[in-house]
Every structure is written in C-alpha cells, then in structure tokens.
Amino acid sequence: MENFIEDTKARNDIDAILVLDINSNELSDEFQFEMALRALPISWRARVLNKKIDADRKRTLCNRLLQLFGCSTISGIPIKSLRFGSIENGKPILLQQDDDNITFSMTNGENYVAMFLKRTTCGPAPYIGIDLASVKDLNDPNDLILFRDIFNLEEYTTLRNASKENVQELFAYYWSFKESYTKYTGTGISCDLKVIGAQELQNFDSFKKINRVIESKSMIFYSIWLNGPFKEILTICEQGISTKYIAPTVYRLSLKDILSYL
Helix, strand or coil, X not given: CHHHHHHHHHCCCEEEEXXXXXXXXXXXXXXXXXXXHCCCCHHHHHHHHCCCCHHHHHHHHHHHHHHHHXXXXXXXXXXXXXXXXXCHHHCEEECCCCCCCEEXXXXXXXXXXXXXXXXXXXXXXXXXXXXXXXXXXXXXXXXXXXXXXXXXXXXXXXXXXXXXXXXXXXXXXXXXXXXHHHHHHCCHHHCCHHHCCCCCCCCCCCCEEEEEEECCEEEEEEEEEECCCCCEEEEEEEECCCCCCCCCXXXXXXXXXXXXXX
C-alpha cells in the first residue's frame, strides 16, 4: 500500500491496477464486518447488506472500500468528501474534478476485487475498463454449448478445439476480454458480445497485450493471471494504438492496509 501512496505523490501521471484479496480475517466475524461497513457512506451500506449470500456481501464491501481508497489516494480528496456520479450507460465517475483527469473502473472476482485507475496531466483521462474472470466460470467443458451466443465463430471454434486442460483458462480469458470492454463502454453484457472479438488465440501467457479494433475503435487489452484458490485472469482495456505499451503498475493490497488508511 505504501508504494502506491508514494507513487501518487511522486508522479504526475498514474496508471495503476489495485488488487485486493477478499479472503481476509478482518471480516471473519460480525463485529469486524460491521466496523468495516461503517467506513462506507450510509447510502452505500444498504447495497452491501441487500446481498443475500455472505460471500457476496463481503465481496461488495471490499469493492466499495477499494473504490474509496483508490479514489481518495489518487485525488487527494478526503474519504468523507468524495462524491461520485455516473455518465452515459451508468459508468461511474469521480466528481470534484476540474479537468476530468482521473478515471477508474471496478471489478469483482472469486478471490479478489480489483480497480484500474488513471490520472493524467494532459487533458481528460480516457475511459478504461477492467474485468476478472475465473476458471470456475466454465465448470464443465461440456457446458460450452450453452455459451455459444456470446462467441464469434473464430472464438468458439478455438474453444471447441482446445484441450480439456486449457479450455477453462481460454474461456476465462475470452470472458474477461469481452467484459472489460463492456466496462469500458458502460453497456454491460446486454450488448452483442460477439462484436467484442479477441479472435483466435494460441499459447497466450501472463502479461499478454493484444490490439484489436472493436466498433471502429483501436483498443489495447492487457491481461495477467492471479493465482489463488481458483485461478483468475484480470484484463484491462483502453483506447489506443501504441506499439510500445507500458503496462500499468500492479499493487497488491490487503484489507488490513485499506482499513488502516480509512
């Protein structure tokens, strides 16, 4: 956590991915959960408590805490003074910006919640997107046919031809690729996911960057694998055509770190 805070003070432009492990002892009992919940604005607490499953409540709480921490640190605005709004398609934004130089995107996974955020000094910060997907998203490779409508022909053929050892990882990659773009646009998965095409992929590795043109926009996608109880892949996307892409810095955080900051 200290590295991220120091970097936001030392650098003008920030390109960062914050990853928070949600399997924390800090939420192991009701008292600790309640204390963490009180760090949220009152209007946000109901969204956490309305989740019916305990794991979903913890995941939503961690997501909101990470959003507050990341936005406060990068903007210099105290936690209690932060204000958020939304733009077209409900995409969240940080208010209180004179030049719109800060942008962020959030995602929830099985083991982690994550945040992609940028601060720029040259004009408004561009839209960005992030998504986490798990190998658990395709529990049984035989269920692939159920997802036929979200893949274009090239992607679906690649999945069908993948080995049993690789198909779940490839499915998770494709899913995070498509969802990161829907987070970029703010449309959600109600859009035509076939249009968001990663196309055929072979032997993709961690820290994989690819360029694709989607809906007439040149997009950069960047992915990393996170190892935990369930293997997950994190994919970010932003508009650009840079051939010398400098990947965002990844900061791994604990809930204890964030609660101590809040």
